[in-house]
Amino acid sequence: MENNNGTIISLKDIVVEFDGERILKSINLDIKDKEFVTLLGPSGCGKTTTLRIIGGFLNADSGDVYFGGERINDVPPHKRNVNTVFQRYALFPHLNVYDNIAFGLKLKKMPANEIKTKVKEMLKLVNLEGYERRSITKLSGGQHQRVAIARALINQPKVLLLDEPLGALDLKLRKEMQVELKRIQQSLEITFIYVTHDQEEALTMSDTVVVMKDGNIMQVGTPVDIYNEPVNAFVADFIGESNIISGMMRRDFLVEFAGKEFECVDRGFDRNEIVDVVIRPEDIEIVPTIQGQLEGVVESVIFKGVHYEMVIDTLDFKWLVHSTKCEEVGTNVGMRVAPMDIHIMHKTTEE
Amino acid sequence: MKSKLAAAPYLIWMAVFTIVPLGLVFYYGLTDQDGNFSIDNLSRMGMYTNIFFRSIWLAVIATVVCLIIAYPLAFILSRMDTHKQGTMLLLVMLPMWMNFLLRTYAWMTLLETNGVINKILGFVGLGPFEMINTQGAIVLGMVYNYVPFMILPLYSVMTKIDNSVIEAAQDLGSNSRQVLMKVIIPLSKPGIMTGITMVFVPSVSTFIISRMLGGGSNMLIGDLIEQQILGTSYNLNLGASISIVLMIFIFMIMAVMNQFDDEEMEGMII
Incomplete structure (x- = not known):
């Protein structure tokens, strides 16, 4: 059979x-x-x-x-x-x-x-x-x-x-x-x-x-x-929460978004291709501003039980961040993302 | 308390126009023309055995035919798009908006020996057939007049049968016949019972249909009763007696029917 x-x-x-x-x-x-x-x-x-x-x-x-x-x-x-x-x-x-x-x-x-x-x-x-x-x-x-x-x-x-x-x-x-x-x-x-x-x-x-x-x-x-x-x-957004931001693939393993260049682990994209960058809220680490790859202001904090859900405003994008540490609303914080937590995707052309 | 007050108009109505007349029927049925208690009239019932049997037999046939016609129709109706259902129901009800006598007269002219149907058949070299003044014509008249009363209760029960219940039966291995026997018929039983009652009772006691389509030789109980009250052999007491016997018959038949319907039938969709 x-x-x-x-x-x-x-x-x-x-x-x-x-x-x-x-x-x-x-x-x-x-x-x-x-x-x-x-x-x-x-x-x-x-x-x-x-x-x-x-x-x-x-x-x-x-x-x-x-x-x-x-x-x-x-x-x-x-x-x-x-x-x-x-x-x-x-x-x-x-x-x-x-x-x-x-x-x-x-x-x-x-x-x-x-x-x-x-x-x-x-x-x-x-x-x-x-x-x-x-x-x-x-x-x-x-x-x-x-x-x-x-x-x-x-x-x-x-x-x-x-x-x-x-x-x-x-x-x-x-x-x-x-x-x-x-x-x-x-x-x-x-x-x-x-x-x-x-x-x-x-x-x-x-x-x-x-x-x-x-x-x-x-x-x-x-x-x-x-x-x-x-x-x-779409999948990233549907399966769990995500930060999805438009970016540009500079070359293999290097992507630019939010006005900065980031190392990443993806390759095989066209040079300067416009891509979707997906970062899970729990993959963003909050650090002192000097150490941060990105810098923003804490806009809101919601207590979710196991973690705090924060929205951090970097002027061009509002980042959703999950962290066990609570930051005061209005403080300046830095954010870091490990290269393997940056997911690069082709832009979906339809719709 | 308030709900009791709201029921008062109907309770009064029922007392005046149902219970009192019923009492009168029993009074007349159990007395003679001088007003003395007597069961003479009841004991004369044996004379009318033929008429009783004919009435019940024709009503049973008409009810069965109605059920056979109405059941598939009601099911198909209940599975149609909602807006189409409205139109179809209207078509079912439409004849009922026309006067009952008029509808039955129309059948007279259709069925007559030199009526419309025989004329058309004559063109193709058939007939003429003897259609009017037969028991078949009476059954036809009953079916034609009362079939909507079968369709409507069946339809209203069947619309409550969820499609997924039918699919579940198929899913578990039922072919179409098994779906019908094990799911659709059991679930539509309340509608079948109501439909049978609503067709059988008026059929068994009709007198217009039998007189107009059945001729003189096919007298039914209804005709017999009418004769005693309005007709030639004026005898109120006998008419009342026959009514009592008819009522007992209907009551017994309904009691037997309800035996089949004793299971709980709450909630059609789960």
């Missing part, structure tokens, strides 16, 4: 249009077996559409979907070895917890006692033991979530699709469920394809993050790669 390289799902040149508008603009994506993949992007970027293509609820206008090397464009949802946890759970209100979870197995005409054991196992997996006879209408949001996951997983799909499953939960419950989802994915060893617009969720849970924007894939990589080496200013 599987390819040699362990790819389980492959999207080739997928194009989707609604009313003449291109929702997906030629998506190419390989998803490896047993991986936790997150499709991340702002709303309207096409991430849910991509998921629906894989689930079979939507047909691509052009392009192919492969599952374990087989083309499955024309396979209807009920014949795909894929199950979905829907955005608003979509549980069956006329069935109780047990019957909701057993739904898929009953369709397969599995013997009743086998179904019973499997449902028990699933309820244990999602921490809902003893809830069999509960009515769906009498569960909380987090419990709905767990039933939806159990209902999908009991069919032992090769791939589980999750469409913003934690969006409706409160922050604390969301954090709990993040850990739990990751635990379930690792213990069952199946592929999870997870759609979210929450970058923190994506970084916490994923093996691979796929960043999408306007129907295009911007970057595919591990959470660390995506965070540390964003390919463009």
Whole structure:
């Protein structure tokens, strides 16, 4: 069934249009077996559409979907070895917890006692033991979530699709469920394809993050790669906070921005190319003015718990800085950035 | 307290125009023409067994036909774009804005032996068929007049079935038939029950449709009752007795129906 390289799902040149508008603009994506993949992007970027293509609820206008090397464009949802946890759970209100979870197995005409054991196992997996006879209408949001996951997983799909499953939960419950989802994915060893617009969720849970924007894939990589080496200013800005400033590449390893020249670790740009320079707020070190590469005035300070978030004005740019040391508003400070923390990116020409 | 006060107009209305008349029906039904208590009229019911069976049978057929026509239509309607749904609903309701008698008269002229339909069929060398004054014509009249009462409750229940619930069923391995049997029908059951009641009850007690489209030989309970009250064989007490029996019949049928509908059906979308 599987390819040699362990790819389980492959999207080739997928194009989707609604009313003449291109929702997906030629998506190419390989998803490896047993991986936790997150499709991340702002709303309207096409991430849910991509998921629906894989689930079979939507047909691509052009392009192919492969599952374990087989083309499955024309396979209807009920014949795909894929199950979905829907955005608003979509549980069956006329069935109780047990019957909701057993739904898929009953369709397969599995013997009743086998179904019973499997449902028990699933309820244990999602921490809902003893809830069999509960009515769906009498569960909380987090419990709905767990039933939806159990209902999908009991069919032992090769791939589980999750469409913003934690969006409706409160922050604390969301954090709990993040850990739990990751635990379930690792213990069952199946592929999870997870759609979210929450970058923190994506970084916490994923093996691979796929960043999408306007129907295009911007970057595919591990959470660390995506965070540390964003390919463009959009990704940098979307994944965590960033200072993005226009600069000019003087030559390899030397960039000019904010009126100063800085050493950096990037190369391969045209001489004097206009580039985006991205610096994470936590990579800026505050030093006495004499030692600083840049000098500015502290404009505001916000206490954030583990760090202070400061805005430092250098007249041509307002820098966002995270530091554990607090500086008084109005003081002059210097700032330093290590060469490896200066990320140089080609200007994105579109939009 | 305030809410009780607000209910007062209806409570008074109900007392004067529902409970009192109902009491009168029972009074007349259980007395003879001299006002003495008697169940003679009730015991005469055996004479009308045929009419009772015919009425119930035709009403059942009409209800089933309505359900078969309305169910797919209501489902398709509920999945349409919202603005298209409005137009389609208007088309469903439109005939109801026209006078009931007029609509039924129109069918008379259509179905007559030398009516419009037979004339058209005559051009292609078919017929004439005997359509008016048959039980089929009565059922047609019932279906035509009452099908909106089936469509509307079904539609209003089905719009509440979230598309994602249907997708979830497919996702878990249901083909189209299984989606229908295991998800859509169970979730639309309240609408089915309401629709059946709203078509069956007026069908079983109609007298206009049967008189206009059924001719003299297809008398229904409604006609029988009308005859006792306004017609030739003036006998209020017998008319009231028949009404009581009809009411008991309807009540029993509804009680059986509700047996199927005893599960809790709160909250259509989760």
